[in-house]
Amino acid sequence: MGKRFNIAGPCISKKHYMVNMDNKLKKIESLIDKGDYFIINRPRQYGKTTLLSQIAKVFKEKYLIIRTSFEGIGDSVFEDEEVFSSTFFILIIDALRFIDEEKSNELRNLKVEIKNLQMLSSVITKFIQSTEKPVLLIIDEVDKASNNQLFLSFLGMLRNKYILSNDDMDYTFHSVILAGVHDVKNLKLRIRPDEERKYNSPWNIAVDFNVDMTFNSMEIETMLKDYSIEENVKMDTKAIAEKIYYYTSGYPFLVSKLSLLMEQNFKNNWIEDNIDKAVKLLLYEKNTLFDSLIKNLENNEDFKKFIEKIVLSGEEIVYVPSDSLISLGELYGFIKQENNICKIHNRIFEQYIYNHLTSIKARESENISNYNFRENFLTLDNGLDFEKVLLNYQKFMKEQYSNKDEKFIEYHGRLLFLAFIKPIINGIGFDFKEVQISREKRLDVVVTYNNHKYITELKIWHGEEYHKAGVNQLCDYLSIHSMDKGYLIVYNFNKNKKFIHETIYVRNKEIFIVYV
Known part of the structure; x- marks a missing residue:
C-alpha cells in the first residue's frame, strides 16, 4: 500500500502525504529547549494530534518524551483525587513502555499506592531525578477534564513543582505541552467548592503558543x-x-x-x-467538521447574529480578544483576525455558512418557486439567460417584498438573491461570494453554470457618486476574471424608487443593472 491523503485521525509520514512542518517544529523546539510550558489550543481537526506526533518523533533523541492523552479514560477518573492520581501514574508507566521499557518496569515495580496529588508529586520527583535526559510531558485532549476542579488542582501541583524547581527545591518535567480546543491557561481556579471562581489561573506559568498551525x-x-x-x-x-x-x-x-x-x-x-x-x-x-460548524452556529442565537453580520452584511467588526463572541468564533474556528478586523477563517467556511443560511431563507420564502424554475432560463449553448434571471428576481422582489421596510431588505436582500438562484444552478452550477468591505458593503457573486460564468454585484444605493464608484469596481473585478459583461443588482430604499433595468457601457464593459 502506498501513501494516501489522510482526513481521519493524525497523519503518519510513512503512510500519508504530509506538508513539511520543519519551520513549525523549529519554533516549538525553541520553546521546549527553554523549558517553557505551553498549551496548543486550536479548533477541532486543526492538526493538533499530528503535530504532537511529530514532536514526539523528531525530538525523541534529545528528550525523554512522555506522551499521553485524557481521551478515553472516563469522566469518573476526575471525580476522586486518589483515582485520578493513581490513573495518571499508570498513564506515565504505559507511555514509557514504548520508549524506555526499563524505566517503565522500574516505576511499575515500585508498587506504590498513590492516594493523592502530593504522593503523585513525590513519585514524579523521584522519577525525574533518575532520568538522564530532560523529560518532556505531553498531554492531549485536556478538554476532557478542563472544567473539573480536580484537574485544576493537578495543574496547580505542576505549577508549584515548576516554581520550586526553578529555585532548585524540586525536580519536575523540563517542559510540558497540553493540547486541546480550550485554552486551559484562562481557566478560573476555585479555592473551595462553595466559592465562586477566581481569575487566578493555576496555569499562568504557561507561555503563549504563537506558532501558526495553518499551512501556507x-x-x-x-x-x-x-x-x-x-x-x-x-x-x-x-x-x-x-x-x-x-x-x-x-x-x-x-x-x-x-x-x-x-x-x-x-x-x-x-x-x-x-x-x-x-x-x-x-x-x-456531510462531514464532522461541517456538522460541528453548523451546530455551534445554531446553538447560540447571539453568536449566529454575530457571524451573519460578517458573512451577510460585510460589517467591519474590530477584533477585540476579550469579546466573548469573538472568543467563541476563534474557539470554534469560525474567524481569524486580519488587520485587526474579524474575518471568516476561510472561503469554504464562508460558502458553507452561506449555503446553510440560504437553505433556511429558501424554505421561508414560500412563493419563490413560482419565479425561479430552471427551465425558463436555459440557453442553447448550455448556459443561462442571466438577464432573464435577474428580471425574474426583480419581479419576485416587487411582488413579494416591496412592502417590507428598509431594515428587513438590507439584512435579508442578499440572502434572498442567493436563495433565488440556488435551485437554478443546483447540481450543475456553482456560486461563490466575495464580500467587499466598503461604504457600500458590496457582495460579488460569481456564478458558474457548465462552462459559463456570470459575475453579479449586489450593492445598496447610497447616491450617484457611490453608484459610479461601484460600477468601476465591478469593471475592475470583470477585468480580473477576463470578462466583458457583468450584472448589478441595486437595492434602492428611496420612497419614489422604480423597479427598472438598464444596460450601460463603461470602460469597454457591458453592465446589466436591475433596481429593486
Whole structure:
C-alpha cells in the first residue's frame, strides 16, 4: 500500500502525504529547549494530534518524551483525587513502555499506592531525578477534564513543582505541552467548592503558543510535490498549492480533504479549474467538521447574529480578544483576525455558512418557486439567460417584498438573491461570494453554470457618486476574471424608487443593472 491523503485521525509520514512542518517544529523546539510550558489550543481537526506526533518523533533523541492523552479514560477518573492520581501514574508507566521499557518496569515495580496529588508529586520527583535526559510531558485532549476542579488542582501541583524547581527545591518535567480546543491557561481556579471562581489561573506559568498551525502555500506545495513524484502525476504544484490555500486559508483538514477529493475525482488532471469543482463537491457533503460548524452556529442565537453580520452584511467588526463572541468564533474556528478586523477563517467556511443560511431563507420564502424554475432560463449553448434571471428576481422582489421596510431588505436582500438562484444552478452550477468591505458593503457573486460564468454585484444605493464608484469596481473585478459583461443588482430604499433595468457601457464593459 502506498501513501494516501489522510482526513481521519493524525497523519503518519510513512503512510500519508504530509506538508513539511520543519519551520513549525523549529519554533516549538525553541520553546521546549527553554523549558517553557505551553498549551496548543486550536479548533477541532486543526492538526493538533499530528503535530504532537511529530514532536514526539523528531525530538525523541534529545528528550525523554512522555506522551499521553485524557481521551478515553472516563469522566469518573476526575471525580476522586486518589483515582485520578493513581490513573495518571499508570498513564506515565504505559507511555514509557514504548520508549524506555526499563524505566517503565522500574516505576511499575515500585508498587506504590498513590492516594493523592502530593504522593503523585513525590513519585514524579523521584522519577525525574533518575532520568538522564530532560523529560518532556505531553498531554492531549485536556478538554476532557478542563472544567473539573480536580484537574485544576493537578495543574496547580505542576505549577508549584515548576516554581520550586526553578529555585532548585524540586525536580519536575523540563517542559510540558497540553493540547486541546480550550485554552486551559484562562481557566478560573476555585479555592473551595462553595466559592465562586477566581481569575487566578493555576496555569499562568504557561507561555503563549504563537506558532501558526495553518499551512501556507509553500508548505502545501511540499505535500503536492511528494504526491506528484510518488504517483507520477504532472501538475503545476505552485499554482495548485496557491489555489488550495485561496479556498482553505491553510486549515489543515480542508487542505487534506481538497487534496483527497482531487486525487479521487481528478487524479490525472490536477488543474486549477478542477480545484473549483473539488470545492463544490466538498460543500455538498456531510462531514464532522461541517456538522460541528453548523451546530455551534445554531446553538447560540447571539453568536449566529454575530457571524451573519460578517458573512451577510460585510460589517467591519474590530477584533477585540476579550469579546466573548469573538472568543467563541476563534474557539470554534469560525474567524481569524486580519488587520485587526474579524474575518471568516476561510472561503469554504464562508460558502458553507452561506449555503446553510440560504437553505433556511429558501424554505421561508414560500412563493419563490413560482419565479425561479430552471427551465425558463436555459440557453442553447448550455448556459443561462442571466438577464432573464435577474428580471425574474426583480419581479419576485416587487411582488413579494416591496412592502417590507428598509431594515428587513438590507439584512435579508442578499440572502434572498442567493436563495433565488440556488435551485437554478443546483447540481450543475456553482456560486461563490466575495464580500467587499466598503461604504457600500458590496457582495460579488460569481456564478458558474457548465462552462459559463456570470459575475453579479449586489450593492445598496447610497447616491450617484457611490453608484459610479461601484460600477468601476465591478469593471475592475470583470477585468480580473477576463470578462466583458457583468450584472448589478441595486437595492434602492428611496420612497419614489422604480423597479427598472438598464444596460450601460463603461470602460469597454457591458453592465446589466436591475433596481429593486
